[in-house]
Amino acid sequence: MRLVNENGEALSCMEIDNQKIAALSEERLQILRMLTKQPMYAAEIARALGMEEQALYYHIKLLQKARLVKFTDYEEKKGGVAKKFIASSESIALVISNNWKHYTHSQISVPKIFTQFIDDGAFNGKFIVGSPDPHGKYRARASEFPILELAMLLGSYATFSFPLYVLDTQLSEADKKQNLIIAGGPKVNMLTAEINDTLPLRFDKATFEIYSKFSKKRYSGNIGVIELLPNPFAKNKRIMVVGGLNHHGTRAAIFAIIKKMKEVESGNMHNPKAIAKVVEGFDENGDGIVDAVEVLE
Numbered sequence: 582m583r584l585v586n587e588n589g590e591a592l593s594c595m596e597i598d599n600q601k602i603a604a605l606s607e608e609r610l611q612i613l614r615m616l617t618k619q620p621m622y623a624a625e626i627a628r629a630l631g632m633e634e635q636a637l638y639y640h641i642k643l644l645q646k647a648r649l650v651k652f653t654d655y656e657e658k659k660g661g662v663a664k665k666f667i668a669s670s671e672s673i674a675l676v677i678s679n680n681w682k683h684y685t686h687s688q689i690s691v692p693k694i695f696t697q698f699i700d701d702g703a704f705n706g707k708f709i710v711g712s713p714d715p716h717g718k719y720r721a722r723a724s725e726f727p728i729l730e731l732a733m734l735l736g737s738y739a740t741f742s743f744p745l746y747v748l749d750t751q752l753s754e755a756d757k758k759q760n761l762i763i764a765g766g767p768k769v770n771m772l773t774a775e776i777n778d779t780l781p782l783r784f785d786k787a788t789f790e791i792y793s794k795f796s797k798k799r800y801s802g803n804i805g806v807i808e809l810l811p812n813p814f815a816k817n818k819r820i821m822v823v824g825g826l827n828h829h830g831t832r833a834a835i836f837a838i839i840k841k842m843k844e845v846e847s848g849n850m851h852n853p854k855a856i857a858k859v860v861e862g863f864d865e866n867g868d869g870i871v872d873a874v875e876v877l878e
Contacts, residue, residue, distance in 0.1 A: 584672045595649070595670035602675060604647035608632070609640050613649060616668035620653050623664060641666060649673070691738045692842050694809055694856060697819040698760050704739040706760030706818075708732065708746035711769035716750050723749075723769035727832040731762070731823060734839055758815035765831055766824040773824055779813055780822065781849075781857045782806045789826060793859060795851035796878050800859055801826065803871065805834030807845055809856040825862075832871045833862025841876060850878050 584594040608630070615626055627637040644650035645666075654665040691699055698706045711723025732745065747756050749771040757772070767774035767784050777783050781794045791800040805825035812818035823838070825831040837860045838845055849857045859878045862871035 582670075582674070584674065592671040594672045594674050597647075597649075597673050597675055601647040601649065601673075604643045604649065606640075609644055609649075612637075612640055612644065613668050616650060616666055617671050620665045620667040622656075623666065626666075689738065693846050694807075694821065694838070694842075695735060695738060698735070698762065698821070699739045702739055704735060704741040704745070706762060707744075707756060709749055709752060709756075709761050709763045709770065709772050710746050711765045711771075712748045712750040714750075717768075717771045717774065719768045721768045723765055724828050725765040725769065725824075725831050727828070727835045728762075728764040728823065731764075731835045731838060754814075758812070758818060760818045761812060761820045763820060763822045764824065765828075766826060770824065773822060776813055776820070776822075779810075780806075780808055781810070781855060782808055782859060784824075784826075791826065791859060793849075793851075793857075793878060795849050795855070795857065798878070800861075800877065803827065803829040803833055803862040804877075805830035805832070805837070805860045805862060805874075807834050807838060807856070807858045807860070829862050829864075829871050833860050833874045834858075836860075836862065836871060836874045837876060840874065844876050 582594045582596060583591045585591045611630060612626060615621060615629065623637050623641060624634055627634040630637070641650060645652070649669055650666050651669050652664055653667045656663045656665070698704060708728060710725060710728060711721070713722055713724070715722055752772060761772075763770060763772055765773060767777050768789070773784070777786075783792055783794075785792050785799070791804050791806060793800070803825070806822060808822040810820060812820045823831065823834045825834055837858065845858050846856065847853060849855045858876055861875050861877055863873040863875070864871055865873045
């Protein structure tokens, strides 16, 4: 079962009855919220909530009985067994009336930044990703794995044909004349380096800061860019550059597309007609992964 909001975003959903509602309390809702994010050991949950572990197990037992939480893994520690738990679903629903009616899903509209890349329900283009081997002028290894998340997002709007991507080291002249989504900055992607001088948000070759031709500002740190512009190799095709000063910056750019699509589509604040956004990524929970993003322009 899924819960779908007005923006077409979905959560896994579990239908509950009166008995399961009785298992909920403020403490148990806190536990559920934590376990929807990631599997956790009981000791970790107790520590995070400032709760005695024995009391935590009491709450977990009731949630398990209601099938709202399930056991997922264990680890032997100091002669004992530490159990890991996860929430059974991302949301819960109480159905008050069983008067179900036929429902037809309305077609989800394709975001305008993707329209050029989708033709009759199929992805029309290629992802260009940097080679994982040392290559190019900087002998860098690409690690732009967050592009997988962008591919998953596109997959919710379109099917695709194999191959979906081409490495920058294997790119042909014919490949360049397609619609292209280019992942990573010029250090890790040679195609980004080739078109860098044509970008409105370009990578400075001396300092490797991002320079914006719109604001005349320079940016450094976990900075990413999202740029949609005509393909310089084919007049009727488009390219999207999704890159950063490092892999955190690239993740920030992709995170912005996923979480702040409308703001991305609104264009650059200095030139709304240009989809050219500068974003900065932040690691708010301290786990080393960008989990928040701010649009700078």
